[in-house]
Amino acid sequence: MKRYFFFFCYLFSSVMLCAQESATWIWYPGDFEVWLSNDMQNRRTERGTFFPPFWRMDNHYVLVEFHKEFDVPTDEEIAIVAEGKYNVKVNGKMIPGMPAKLNLKKGKQKITIKVYNQGHVPALYVSGKTVNTSKDWLVTFEDKEWIDETGKASDQSGTTYVKAGHWNFDQPTRFPSKFKLPTRLEQAVSSTKHGSGTLVDFGKNTFGFLTFHQLKGNGKLSVYYGESKEEALGTATCETLDYIEVARSSSTDSTLDLSKAFRYVYIEKQGDVSFDQVSMQYEYLPVEDRGAFKSSDEELNNIWEVAKYTMELTSREFYIDGIKRDRWIWSGDAYQSYAMNYYLGFDSETVKRTILALRGKEPTMSHINTIMDYTFYWFLSIYDYYQYTGDKEFIEAVYPRMQSLMEFCLARRNKDGLMEGLSGDWVFIDWADGLSKKGEVSFEQLLLCRSLETMALCANLLQQQDDQVFYDKEAKLLKTKLFDYYWNPTKQAFVHSRINGKQTENVTRYTNMFAVFFDYLSNEQQQAVKTNVLLNDRVQKIMTPYMRYYELESLCAMGEKDYVMQEMKSYWGGMLKLGATTFWEEFNPAKSGAEHYTMYGREFGKSLCHSWGASPIYLLGKYYLGVKPTSAGYQTYEIDPYLASLQWMEGKVPTPAGEIDLYVSEKKIKVKSPIGVGTLKIKSKSKPKSKNGTIVQLDQDTYTMEVHAGVAYEVDYRL
Amino acid sequence: MKRYFFFFCYLFSSVMLCAQESATWIWYPGDFEVWLSNDMQNRRTERGTFFPPFWRMDNHYVLVEFHKEFDVPTDEEIAIVAEGKYNVKVNGKMIPGMPAKLNLKKGKQKITIKVYNQGHVPALYVSGKTVNTSKDWLVTFEDKEWIDETGKASDQSGTTYVKAGHWNFDQPTRFPSKFKLPTRLEQAVSSTKHGSGTLVDFGKNTFGFLTFHQLKGNGKLSVYYGESKEEALGTATCETLDYIEVARSSSTDSTLDLSKAFRYVYIEKQGDVSFDQVSMQYEYLPVEDRGAFKSSDEELNNIWEVAKYTMELTSREFYIDGIKRDRWIWSGDAYQSYAMNYYLGFDSETVKRTILALRGKEPTMSHINTIMDYTFYWFLSIYDYYQYTGDKEFIEAVYPRMQSLMEFCLARRNKDGLMEGLSGDWVFIDWADGLSKKGEVSFEQLLLCRSLETMALCANLLQQQDDQVFYDKEAKLLKTKLFDYYWNPTKQAFVHSRINGKQTENVTRYTNMFAVFFDYLSNEQQQAVKTNVLLNDRVQKIMTPYMRYYELESLCAMGEKDYVMQEMKSYWGGMLKLGATTFWEEFNPAKSGAEHYTMYGREFGKSLCHSWGASPIYLLGKYYLGVKPTSAGYQTYEIDPYLASLQWMEGKVPTPAGEIDLYVSEKKIKVKSPIGVGTLKIKSKSKPKSKNGTIVQLDQDTYTMEVHAGVAYEVDYRL
Incomplete structure (x- = not known):
């Protein structure tokens, strides 16, 4: 595309068109991300019924001012496109009407454009020879500029300007509000009669829009989706389905409106409905193919490839948890997707979009996804992002929202300075039978401590010395408490929690293993944790790839890479042996057959393509x-x-x-x-x-x- | 409409239809008001150019849960209409799909409906024999309900439910998002050739959509609006205009899209455009005709009638300042509209809508309209509303937003506990030449003190004893400071301000006159203020009907009703003598001719129909x-x-x-x-x-x- 474009410019010497190449749509930072994530997260259905998230969804600012000062070298014409009603000022002077073109004179020109849009994000695209919208434009959602009775503007502005948000909307006709992921045709590998219907197999777990070719007649189609054959055939319990009314006299191809996750589709007809065959439009996020891994071990290579495909499927408008069920952005899940991404597509835009969407905006009234630990992963993700990309600009942009979220956290500490689940706080940690969330859980204090360290690092990076001193002090204080309150000298391990101010007896893997790769432990303590917890079968085992990720990472960090290689092959290899084409939300090797598909008390409740299942990408890249x-x-x-x-x-x-x-x-x-x-x-x-x-x-x-x-x-x- | 409806029900015994009469559209309280006020306030144009407010516009919650528990007496069918995507639960059990009808069994039934809408306000209308949406439904924007790995719902909800917002959308087909004020045809009183164009006169200042009858041809129409003849003919300086491209081969009536304020319209044609005549669609808020005043004085009767018409024009979706220019909701202006309304239409819905729209929502980052005094009028307006209407429910609904706004104010006090204009704070007081806003202005402390008293009154009303004690204490403290810092024993009056901790010499009317009707003064002090300030011509005179309102009110409160009657007749009568058909934003009897129309340094900058001009309604009702x-x-x-x-x-x-x-x-x-x-x-x-x-x-x-x-x-x- 780009190549053709340049060619075109070269041929016709069309300066204007070429110049447009350097303009991009801009908006208030975070607003497009909030808007698009609302759109995406409200597409979930459960057996045909709309199933939205249960946390607050934010919204965009409806009135945004954009401006930038230019030193225009020669007279030039600029073109203006906005999503919304707008006005234009040049050097503070209002231009009549809503101009689509504007002549600028040589010299200093301050362009100010105000855009109003209540339905979707106010966005702006200005293109000229030298005057183009870019991330360097400044934006605000309240200009706080008033006049006195003589018409003189106030000299006491309280306006806060920040740098514009943007992505890859580089053409004037690529409206941000029209954003859709691209699709491509994929064919089924088999289609067989089954009972009264047809079972279609796409060969592997996939995601997209089903197409009925040459659909015709009057009646109804019942479409049951399955990540497993059992699920597609389980018409009464499968997680997703479509009931389609058909009334068409001539046959045409018909593609469904809502994308779904499936390997198998089971279709039943009612009335005299007919169709030719079924294909799909595979919906995907275009990500460059950058990370790679190959080895002498074919099983390991398969694990890497299936992990890569799992990441491909769960990398969408944002990093989502799984493709079948939630299709939401969960901070803990996304945190792992970011890490895998650094060893795969290195797609910084999707990391930033996801971080912004998760944070939303003020007022901060609950944890991210309502989960306390997920708030902390959000902090951790930002410094990681900086470490891998070196993108200080983003830290600068997001720092105010980091501060206010940390303020929210610190205000929720109890009299001992610890965080426990208050009303409305979900203490998650992991899906594990009987895992206690009561009292002051050590894992949460550990993550808060690390988050405070992250704040200090970012403050230092942005030369906010007072902030740095404050966060540093708080982090050190909490670290001391962590050892005082939770390290059990007899058990030589962190205990799980305090209840009513007293240490419990329970030891779980979480705090111990995180403390390892946070480097909080002395060598002696590390060895103790390894023996007493990580390699101790009497400590409750981890069943989710989510926490397996951290468990294996901590073992790698302690040099147990041979063991981890073995574990990786047996755990992920175990899923492959069961025919997995993508990695699962949870895997218990002790289960068998369709037992593997149950979760949350539902027969097919488990997601068989879950981002946190793809961690071998990260482990192989970072530790092998x-x-x-x-x-x-x-x-x-x-x-x-x-x-x-x-x-x-x-x-x-x-x-x-x-x-x-x-x-x-x-x-x-x-x-x-x-x-x-x-x-x-x-x-x-x-x-x-x-x-x-x-x-x-x-x-x-x-x-x-x-x-x-x-x-x-x-x-x-x-x- | 209603009568026919009942007749219809009677004829067909259609229980369902009759039952619908008692259902109403509901939403998250304040959200429709925020959405509609955004829409209204972004309709302003200045010479054809979009001219939006400069403060932050809030936005609705995009995902809202509604619920109510019913004891259904017999099996019944309910109908569900929502603005947005939705799902339905009955007693916690999800109903498949997006049902438009639902059968409920006799017995306890908890109906829960979640609606998602990003473009406009999620709204709900449920109607049945006994199950209907009403203000008693509870709503939230985050349900904070999660499940554990077994599918069990959390027992630690942090959800805050509040009562639903509603208005008069009592039919399932009257979608809140489609709201428009009604219109009716009004004819011009004259149409005359003038220069190269036509001058149309509608006989009095009015508001609505211009219609060109039998419009035909190819070319352009230039339409210049004027509240005065001079303005309509002042094509280069009139405040509002429309340029219309015409390209139609057959003649049809054409009504313009955007309503405007005008008495006169001057129309110029370009090309071969023709039209028959010009009429208008008068756009208005239907308000019951309740308050009335008539007397032996014809001039006074005219004043009352013109004030009434001024109120009619400025009472729209919300109470706005003036019809020509801002068309925005200004808290100080609205505060007076409320008061006039209590003696005219007693239209509580418009008062509540305006109060909610002004407040917007969290986070609170600036004063209402960015003006410090306007924040305080907002507090005052709420207790007034309660006093006139006795509507405690509204106080209950708005109290949390009162608290957070007061928190914002108290956090902005300086070390002496006083408020002064910080960066971004507009200290307005009044339009008056050279009025100082520097330092700690006594007027702002006085209004804050009254606002704190209002908070205490509301806290008491809602039995929030701790709050009451707190606000009471703060109010008393500040009142003491007011007298200590600003009462000048020599001048026997409040001075205007302190600068660098020192009393200034300047005495203005504002603090002194408000102190009178706030009843803050001893009899002796009151008499002193009357002589030294209110009836003292050497103290800068008030030029706006806005502050005339308070000045005359304070004189009435001190028994100077003969004097006020005289002033009222000379000031408002003075505008009538100049041909006013509505009352003005500002009136200086010393000016003459078209001088009266200038303001803000613009030839026709002054609004000739400004709500604050209508105060005789209030004064005559309350004091005569x-x-x-x-x-x-x-x-x-x-x-x-x-x-x-x-x-x-x-x-x-x-x-x-x-x-x-x-x-x-x-x-x-x-x-x-x-x-x-x-x-x-x-x-x-x-x-x-x-x-x-x-x-x-x-x-x-x-x-x-x-x-x-x-x-x-x-x-x-x-x-």
């Missing part, structure tokens, strides 16, 4: 390819490859500047990076050799080598 | 007919008639139960009331006589008589 940034945006990073049981592996890890390419066998490491300075760690029985790299010995069998951008390194070593 | 409630909702009230220079007067004062009828001449008083117990005050040289009333002597020439509901009293007395 071993790539992670050590300073923001990969200015420095570490490559610490670990083969475990593999003979070889190769992969790509995306960075802001391109991909780090890595090949690792038992004898050779090849690496090429487009960015910064990496430190390659090499475990080798003898000193490794490299033609163009400098090997430094750290200890008996550990070496490092600096990796510089643009150089293809080869290292020979002996594992 | 002399009727005012002494307890909430006219349970008790006072009738203290005063003829001043009149031979006789008669009038009606509306109450929640009907009108108090009053006739007063120099010899006779006739009174009949539909409500409560009134105290008629009679000044008489000899003991008055009444057949059915009991006269009690108070002092030498003052008597009282109790007035009971439903009794027609006649009193003979000697003035």
Whole structure:
């Protein structure tokens, strides 16, 4: 598309058209994200019935002012398109009417445009040779400018301007309000008679709009969707369905309005309805194919590919939990999607959109998704984003909303300075039988502590020294309490909670494993936690891939990568053995057959394509390819490859500047990076050799080598 | 309409249809008001250019849950209509699909309906024999109900339910989102050639949509509106205009899209455009004709009638300031409209709508209309509303938003506990040349003090004892400061302000006159204020009817009713003598001709139909007919008639139960009331006589008589 466009410009020397290439639709930051997420999250149906979220949905500002000052080099004409009613001022002087074109004179020109739209987000697109809408425009939702009785404007403005929000709406005719994900045709792999109806199989779990070809007649179609065959055939209990009235004399193709998740579709006809075949329009978010992983282990490769497809399906307008059921944005789930994304598509726009949509806007009256832990993951996600992308601008934009959310949290602490579930607070942690949420749960204090540290880091980054001192102090105070109140010296582990000010006896994995990769523990404590909790079968096992993610991460962080490789293969491999084409919301190997599909007391309640199921992408990228940034945006990073049981592996890890390419066998490491300075760690029985790299010995069998951008390194070593 | 409807029901015994009569559309309280006020306030144009407000416009909640529990006497069918996507639960069990009809069984039934709508207000209409939407339904914008892994709902809800908002949308097909004020045809009184165009005169200032009859041809119409002839002919400077492209081969009537204010319209044609004549669709709020006033003074009667028409024009979707220019809801202006309304239409719905629209919703980030004094009038308006209507339910509904607004105010006090204009605060007071807004203005402290007293009164009414104690304490503290900091013992008056902690020398009317009718002054202080300020020509005169209202009210309160009658006749009579058909935003008798029309540095900047110009309605009702409630909702009230220079007067004062009828001449008083117990005050040289009333002597020439509901009293007395 882009290539054609430039070609066109070149041919006709159409300056105006080319200039438009650099303009983009802008809005009040977060507003499009709020609006689009409302739209997306209210598409859920349960057996045909509308099923919306239970938390407050925010709304866009209906009246927004945009402005920017330009130094126009020569007279130029600008074109203005807005979603909404608007007016235009140039250097404070109102232009009559609602001009679509405007001539600007050479010189300093301040363009101010006010857009009103109650139905959807006020958005603006201005394009000219040099005057174009961009993220540098300033916006406000109240200009607080009044006049006195002589018409003189007030000199005491209280207006707060922030930088405009934007995405990829780069053409004047691509209206933000018309946003839709793209689709492409996909065919079913089989269609068979079953009972009184037809069972269609699309070969793997998928997402989109069903098309009935050559649909004709009068009557009704009943369409039952299933992520499993059992679900599609379970017409009384399947989670999603469509009942369609048909009344058409001539046959035409008909695509349904609402996208659904399914592998199987079971269709029953009533009356004299007929159709030719069924296909689908696969609906997807276009994401560049950047991360890659391949190894000598075919099962592991399959796990990676199925995880990748699971991520593809759950990456939509925003990162959602699962494709069949909620289709909502859950902060805890999204937090993991972000992490996987850093090793796959490195799609920063979707991370930012999701963070903004989750936060919504003031007033802050409840936790994100009403879940206390989900508020904390939201804080954590922001610093992670900065670490991987180096995008300080976004931290700057979101910082005020971080502050107000933290204010909300701190105001909800009890007299001991701890957070417990108040009325309306959902303490979630994990789906686990009988997990107590009572009293002051240690896990929540741990996450709050980490969130306060995140606030301090961001404050420091933005040079907000007073803030930094405050958040630092609060974090340290809470960390001390964490150990004082929850570390049990006898058990040598954190206990789960305090009730009525007293430690309970219960030890769970959550706080302990997070404390490991938050690096809160001494070596001694870490070893104790490993033995007493993580590798202790008497401590309640984790059944969700959601918490498996953290469990395995903490084991990796403690060097148990062989064990984790084994676990990964048995747990995710276990789902593959059961025919999974996407990874599940929960997996208990002890169950069998259709038992696997039940959850929430419903026969097919479980989501079989759940984003948190895709974590091998993250684990393989970070702990086996071993790539992670050590300073923001990969200015420095570490490559610490670990083969475990593999003979070889190769992969790509995306960075802001391109991909780090890595090949690792038992004898050779090849690496090429487009960015910064990496430190390659090499475990080798003898000193490794490299033609163009400098090997430094750290200890008996550990070496490092600096990796510089643009150089293809080869290292020979002996594992 | 209603009569036909009942007739229809009677004929067909259609229980369902009759039952619908008792259902009404409901929404989250305040949301329709916010939505409609956004719509209305963004209709302003200035010379054809969109001209929106400069404060934040709020927005509705996009996802709202409605519920109510019913005890259904026999099985019944209900019909459901919603503006938006919805789902229905009965006793917590989801009903499949989006049902338009539903059968309810006899017995306890809890109906819960969730409606989603991003474009406009989620609204609901349910009608059945006994199950109907009404103001008693409970609503929330977040239900905060989650489930655990077994599907069990949480037992720790944090949901806040409030009573539903509603108005008069009593038919299922009267969608709130389709709301429009009614219109009726009005003809011009003259149409004359003028220069190259046509000048049309509608005989008086009016408001509505212009219609061109038999419009035909190709070209352009330029339409210039004027509240004065000069303005309509001032094509380069008139405030509002329309440029209309015409391209029609056959002639049809064409009514313009946007309503405008005008008495005169000047029309110029370009190209071969032709039309037959011009009429208009007068757009109005239907308000019952309840208050009345007539007297022996024809000029005064005219003043009352023109004030009434001014109120009619400025009472629209909400009470607006003026019809030509802003067409916005200004709290200070609305506060006066409410008061006039209590002596005219007694239209409580419009008062409530306006109060809700002004307040908007959280977060509170600025003063109402950005004006500090306008925030305070908002508080004052609520207790006034209660006093006149006795509607405690509304106080209950609005109290949380009162609290949060007061919190906002108190947090903005300086170290001395006083409010001064911070960045973004407009200190308005009045349009007056050179009026200082610097430092701590005494007027703002006075209004804050009164607002705190209002909070205490409301808290007491709602039995919020802690709140009452708090607000009481704060009010008393501030009152003490008011006298300590601003009362100047030498000048025997309040000074205008403190700057850098020091009293200024300046004395203005504002604080002094408000202190009178707030009853903050001792008798001695009152007399001093009257002499030194109110009747002192060296103190800057008031030029706006806005502040004239309070000035005259304070003089009335001090018994200067003869003087006020004279002032009223000269000031408002002065506008009439200049040909006013509605009352103005500002009137300076010293100006002449078209000078009167200038304001804000613009030739026709002044509004010639401004709600605050209509105050004679209030003054005549409250201080001459002399009727005012002494307890909430006219349970008790006072009738203290005063003829001043009149031979006789008669009038009606509306109450929640009907009108108090009053006739007063120099010899006779006739009174009949539909409500409560009134105290008629009679000044008489000899003991008055009444057949059915009991006269009690108070002092030498003052008597009282109790007035009971439903009794027609006649009193003979000697003035």
